[in-house]
Amino acid sequence: MDAPLAALPTSPREKLRLAFTVNGEGRDLTVEPWKTLLEVLREDLLLTGTKHGCELGECGACAVILDGELSLSCLVAAVECQGREVVTVEGLRGGPDLHPLQAAFADHGAAQCGYCTPGMLVAAKWLLDRKPDASREEIAEALSGQLCRCTGYLQIYEAVEDAGRALRGEPAAGPRLPSTRRGGGDGA
Numbered sequence: 101m102d103a104p105l106a107a108l109p110t111s112p113r114e115k116l117r118l119a120f121t122v123n124g125e126g127r128d129l130t131v132e133p134w135k136t137l138l139e140v141l142r143e144d145l146l147l148t149g150t151k152h153g154c155e156l157g158e159c160g161a162c163a164v165i166l167d168g169e170l171s172l173s174c175l176v177a178a179v180e181c182q183g184r185e186v187v188t189v190e191g192l193r194g195g196p197d198l199h200p201l202q203a204a205f206a207d208h209g210a211a212q213c214g215y216c217t218p219g220m221l222v223a224a225k226w227l228l229d230r231k232p233d234a235s236r237e238e239i240a241e242a243l244s245g246q247l248c249r250c251t252g253y254l255q256i257y258e259a260v261e262d263a264g265r266a267l268r269g270e271p272a273a274g275p276r277l278p279s280t281r282r283g284g285g286d287g288a
Contacts, residue, residue: 120181122147123191131178138162138173140181141188149189149218153247160246163219164188170226172245189218192225200266201225204259208275212250220246224260232267234260 115130122145131140138155141147141164153161155174162173165187173186192199201221204210211217220243227234227242234242239260240253248256255275262272 116179118178118182120183121185123187133179135178136174137164137166137171137176137178137181137186140178141173141186147188147190151215151218153215153219158247159216160219160223160243161216163222163246165222165226170223170242170245187222187225189221192221199225200263201228201260204263204266204272205256207272208255208259208262210251210255210259212248216246216248216250220248220256224256224263228260228264228267232264234264236261 114133116133117128118131118140119126119128121127122141127145129140129144131144135143138150138152141150142152150164150173151161152174153159155162157172157175160172164171164173166173166176166181167184192202198206199221201224205217205221210220223243223246224239227239231238236257239257243253243256243260258273258276262274265272
C-alpha cells in the first residue's frame with residue numbers, strides 16, 4: 101500500500117509538512133516541495149552521513165533504507181516520504197557500540213577517503229538484514245550500485261563477510277593483511 105502523500109502546497113513558495121520516521125525517531129517538519137530526501141536529510145535534519153555524490157542515482161553515496169528497501173535518496177522526492185521509515189548510516193549504531201559492519205570496516209581498512217563508506221555500510225546492512233550468510237558473489241551484487249575509487253573492493257567484501265559472521269554469533273576471521281615479517285621465520 102502506498103504511503104499517503106504530504107499535503108501539496110498551493111503556491112510554489114509554500115512549504116509542505118513532512119512527518120516520517122528517521123532512524124527510529126518520529127520527525128515532523130516543513131520543507132520546500134522540490135527537495136529530495138537527500139536534501140531533507142542533510143539540510144533540514146543535519147544528518148550529513150548520507151552523501152551528495154552524482155545526484156543521478158549512479159554512485160550510491162546517498163543510499164538509505166526506505167521502508168526496508170535500499171533506495172537512493174537523491175532520486176526520492178521528499179514528498180514521497182510522508183508516513184514512511186528511513187534508516188541512514190547514523191541509524192546503524194545502537195547505543196555506544198559500533199554496528200558489526202562499522203567495526204569490521206574499521207578493522208579491515210575498508211574505508212579510504214570515506215566518501216562512499218556510508219552508502220556501502222547502508223547497502224551492506226540491507227543485505228545482511230536479509231541474508232547474514234551472504235556469499236562473496238551476493239555481497240558483490242548487493243554492493244554493485246556503490247562506487248568506490250579508493251579501496252579496490254576486496255577489503256569491503258571481507259569486512260561485510262566478517263560482519264555477517266559477527267551477526268550470526270560466529271568469530272570474525274579478522275583482516276587479511278600481508279605479513280610485515282621478513283624471511284618468514286619465527287620473527288627472531
